Amino acid sequence: MLSEPTSRPTVEQGVRLSPSELCLPVKAFLGHVAEIKDKVDALFVPRIVCNGVAGDWFFGCPKTIALPDLTRAVFDSLPLVIEPVLDRQILTEEESFRNAMPDSDHRGDFRRALRAAKTAASAAARRTATDGSPLHVFSGPETEDRKPQTIDRHPSPVSRRSAVRVGVVGHAYLLFDSGLSLGVLDKVRDAGAEPVVLFPTDAEVTRESRQETALNWYYELELLAAARQLLEKERVDGLLLVASFACGTGAVTNDLIQRSAVHRYGVPTVLVLLDEHTGEAGLVTRVESFVDVLRLRKR
Amino acid sequence: MKAAFPYMGTAPIALDALLRTLGAQVVMPPKPTRATVELGARLAPEMMCVPFKMTLGNMVRCLEAGADTLIYVSGSWSCRFGYYGRLQAQILRDQGFEFQMLELRHNQVPAIVNRIRTLNRGRMSSAVLNGLRALRKGWLKSTAVDEVETRFRQTIPRAVDPGACRQLLDAMLEEVRAADDSSTIRRVGGSARKRFAALATDGRTRALRVKLVGESYCVVEPFINFDIIARMGEMGVFVDPFLTAHRWLGFHGFRLGKDEVRRMRALSAPYWRYCVGGEDQNSVGQLLLAAEDGFDGVIHVHPFGCMPGTVVQPTMARAARDTGIAYLPLSLDEHSSETGVVTRLEAFVSLLEKRRRDPQTRDRTNHRGPSAAWAAVTKPNGTADERR
Numbered sequence: 292m293l294s295e296p297t298s299r300p301t302v303e304q305g306v307r308l309s310p311s312e313l314c315l316p317v318k319a320f321l322g323h324v325a326e327i328k329d330k331v332d333a334l335f336v337p338r339i340v341c342n343g344v345a346g347d348w349f350f351g352c353p354k355t356i357a358l359p360d361l362t363r364a365v366f367d368s369l370p371l372v373i374e375p376v377l378d379r380q381i382l383t384e385e386e387s388f389r390n391a392m393p394d395s396d397h398r399g400d401f402r403r404a405l406r407a408a409k410t411a412a413s414a415a416a417r418r419t420a421t422d423g424s425p426l427h428v429f430s431g432p433e434t435e436d437r438k439p440q441t442i443d444r445h446p447s448p449v450s451r452r453s454a455v456r457v458g459v460v461g462h463a464y465l466l467f468d469s470g471l472s473l474g475v476l477d478k479v480r481d482a483g484a485e486p487v488v489l490f491p492t493d494a495e496v497t498r499e500s501r502q503e504t505a506l507n508w509y510y511e512l513e514l515l516a517a518a519r520q521l522l523e524k525e526r527v528d529g530l531l532l533v534a535s536f537a538c539g540t541g542a543v544t545n546d547l548i549q550r551s552a553v554h555r556y557g558v559p560t561v562l563v564l565l566d567e568h569t570g571e572a573g574l575v576t577r578v579e580s581f582v583d584v585l586r587l588r589k590r
Numbered sequence: 591m592k593a594a595f596p597y598m599g600t601a602p603i604a605l606d607a608l609l610r611t612l613g614a615q616v617v618m619p620p621k622p623t624r625a626t627v628e629l630g631a632r633l634a635p636e637m638m639c640v641p642f643k644m645t646l647g648n649m650v651r652c653l654e655a656g657a658d659t660l661i662y663v664s665g666s667w668s669c670r671f672g673y674y675g676r677l678q679a680q681i682l683r684d685q686g687f688e689f690q691m692l693e694l695r696h697n698q699v700p701a702i703v704n705r706i707r708t709l710n711r712g713r714m715s716s717a718v719l720n721g722l723r724a725l726r727k728g729w730l731k732s733t734a735v736d737e738v739e740t741r742f743r744q745t746i747p748r749a750v751d752p753g754a755c756r757q758l759l760d761a762m763l764e765e766v767r768a769a770d771d772s773s774t775i776r777r778v779g780g781s782a783r784k785r786f787a788a789l790a791t792d793g794r795t796r797a798l799r800v801k802l803v804g805e806s807y808c809v810v811e812p813f814i815n816f817d818i819i820a821r822m823g824e825m826g827v828f829v830d831p832f833l834t835a836h837r838w839l840g841f842h843g844f845r846l847g848k849d850e851v852r853r854m855r856a857l858s859a860p861y862w863r864y865c866v867g868g869e870d871q872n873s874v875g876q877l878l879l880a881a882e883d884g885f886d887g888v889i890h891v892h893p894f895g896c897m898p899g900t901v902v903q904p905t906m907a908r909a910a911r912d913t914g915i916a917y918l919p920l921s922l923d924e925h926s927s928e929t930g931v932v933t934r935l936e937a938f939v940s941l942l943e944k945r946r947r948d949p950q951t952r953d954r955t956n957h958r959g960p961s962a963a964w965a966a967v968t969k970p971n972g973t974a975d976e977r978r
Contacts, residue, residue, distance in 0.1 A: 309904070310900055310903040310904060312894065312895060312900040312903075312921060313900055313901065317901070338863075338864065340864065350668040351668065352668060352897060353668045353669060353866035353867055353868070353870075353897040353898045353901055354897055354900075354901045356668060356864055356866045357862075357864065357866055357870075357898070357901045357902070359863070360861065360862050360863055360864070360905055361901055361904060361905070363861075364861065364904035364905040364907070364908045365904045376864075506673065507668070507672060507673075508668065536637075537637065537895050537900070538637065539637070539639070539670055539895060539896070539897035540670070540897070541637065542635045542636070542637035542638045542639075542670070542895075543635070543638075543670060543673050543677060545635065546635040546638075546677065547677075550680070550684070564637075
């Protein structure tokens, strides 16, 4: 059972529950937990600690690592929490899931479940790359009589030479959750430009991990790889960085990306910070003026 | 080599001695001021945490004073602290400064040894000898500073004239800094007890006791925490920081106190399973320990936007509720106003006084231990032990 797509009340409930300094996605997460916790028997909250890339360890941000502890601290009553600890430094994937199973009766099934999940995950990753959006994940499984409808699959506009192309860099959980990002990708389209979002392949992430500027956070490594591709291969006209207010890792990543975009590639950038107070009109104005600047430069 | 390092509480006294004995010239970092912080905030990314901004501003001042090598502690974990050195070096180079960066981390040991050798004209034997002497002297000074500060913390809540107590602290720290040979350093440290005991006290025996926990820099650096230890001392409250400059050098510099780390991990385990940085595990563990030891309250300080510091907040609050100890979180940054912080401290102190006078207030709070949600949790699978 999935919680409903992020709505205004979801965010507001999360804001009420969490300390004010947390970032928007975590607040929204708590809102989702509040909405769903009394309807289910168990909650699945993985603790995603680290990921191995090319012989080195790359970590999640502190907030994602501490998510299960945070959830338990915030709510007085919770259903059973299934908390696989994904820390490949000390546990294999199989151990992580086996330890997380609540009782021994279910332990036999977890291997098959894990295999099925892995197959589904790699299929989803392929589809995300072709769709240019991970939203298909939420559209339910594909069956004979029910083809999943694609959400937000905008065909790229006819690539005219004159069209302004804006590379958009931001965490997928923010960019593609229109309840949080206020549909920033649509705003770019409405302003008459083509938004380009890239999902770096494993090879690209590995290459990025060898760079001098590599960061030890896995998600940030993906953003750095995406930004590099946008600047070098796609040769976008400008970079739109989307981050959440109080995103700690973003402060480091966005600074690195902006520095290299401006100094090395001469590409203008703009950073949009989102929080629960962000107004749609303000966002539109900023996106429009950025696209205008890029259009003027192109002429 | 003209070496410099960012300012942090009283740690520079020991570091200065250590580097001088190694044969380096030292540019002593100037004490942080409003202007330094604002300078750092202007150069740093907007959403960066305040220790980054303060140390950055401080580094600019050191470079302006002629330093050519910046020494920095660094690490790689999920907290931003691991990137301070690299990012700051980039920002400073963009500003046109030329310098070398000496990162103190495990994989840099050969480079560090090499630098020490160069300082000793390439002779390894004298480098090793000087290295040992330097460590010994640094340690002696750090211990003496710790002794002085401990006596100060114990005396000021009861002092008739807190100003005199502060003056004595400054004077004694200066004596430790100026002392050159081991016996003088030891003598100054040893005299602290008597000299603080000589100050007039008001005879009160049971001062309010507050534990100070939170992110290292905010706990150790008085400029950023508005000198919380002395200020609460003036209000008649004994503040016991879980970390001091001396212990920071031992903890992080040399990884001492492993037993204590293990103890904190065991204590905090019902609430906090994974250490993510910012002294989160220590803070939760110390809060529980303080409740056990009969402290009146706990203050948690963290930089605004600190990732571990923010995400641990609800857990701290729950642990405080479960144990019935008073708890005040303070989020600090370059915009924090002194008046705002002092007002909150005063309110906190009145609360503690009221709870002391009327023990029922305390007993009415909820002593129910970890809530039901925690009991239903599946057993933790694996710990971060191996990482340490």
